[in-house]
Amino acid sequence: xxxxxxxxxxxxxxxxxxxxxxxxxxxxxxxxxxxxxxxxxxxxxxxxxxxxxxxxxxxxxxxxxxxxxxxxxxxxxxxxxxxxxxxxxxxxxxxxxxxxxxxxxxxxxxxxxxxxxxxxxxxxxxxxxxxxxxxxxxxxxxxxxxxxxxxxxxxxxxxxxxxxxxxxxxxxxxxxxxxxxxxxxxxxxxxx
Numbered sequence: 507x508x509x510x511x512x513x514x515x516x517x518x519x520x521x522x523x524x525x526x527x528x529x530x531x532x533x534x535x536x537x538x539x540x541x542x543x544x545x546x547x548x549x550x551x552x553x554x555x556x557x558x559x560x561x562x563x564x565x566x567x568x569x570x571x572x573x574x575x576x577x578x579x580x581x582x583x584x585x586x587x588x589x590x591x592x593x594x595x596x597x598x599x600x601x602x603x604x605x606x607x608x609x610x611x612x613x614x615x616x617x618x619x620x621x622x623x624x625x626x627x628x629x630x631x632x633x634x635x636x637x638x639x640x641x642x643x644x645x646x647x648x649x650x651x652x653x654x655x656x657x658x659x660x661x662x663x664x665x666x667x668x669x670x671x672x673x674x675x676x677x678x679x680x681x682x683x684x685x686x687x688x689x690x691x692x693x694x695x696x697x698x
Contacts, residue, residue, distance in 0.1 A: 535561025
């Protein structure tokens with residue numbers, strides 16, 4: 507399957523987040539999945555994509571022209587799609603993806619998370635959405651949504667539309683469980 511990974515492009519973050527991004531990319535490739543990313547070569551975005559390619563996987567980068575102009579495009583991507591703007595970028599990423607995995611990130615990552623999450627709550631798609639949060643960055647967000655539900659601002663299915671985990675292994679198990687027709691076989695994984 508093509509897994510869209512939303513993650514940080516910040517170069518000021520703790521190196522543990524870059525390690526996590528590399529681990530996710532390596533696991534994507536090991537399981538035979540491809541990557542849809544924001545098409546930048548910096549920070550976690552770049553690390554995930556490089557790790558997928560290092561493992562023999564296919565990468566699709568989607569990047570707006572303005573970011574190409576400042577020379578952060580992942581020109582090594584298997585496919586690099588240049589869009590007119592950020593809105594078109596998100597639409598292309600959404601259309602190309604079978605599943606969504608969210609790593610720690612900033613407000614851009616949150617925007618992407620909320621758009622996919624909202625559309626799933628509204629029944630506009632049934633593709634899996636998993637948040638991988640090993641160090642609890644998103645814990646306040648989860649508390650906020652709990653409070654919104656308690657106050658009547660969200661539907662009960664808001665909790666069914668998303669899965670949360672702290673490990674790479676569980677993240678992939680959740681993605682593949684939600685899309686069993688896309689799950690690689692033990693033989694494909696090289697396991698016996």
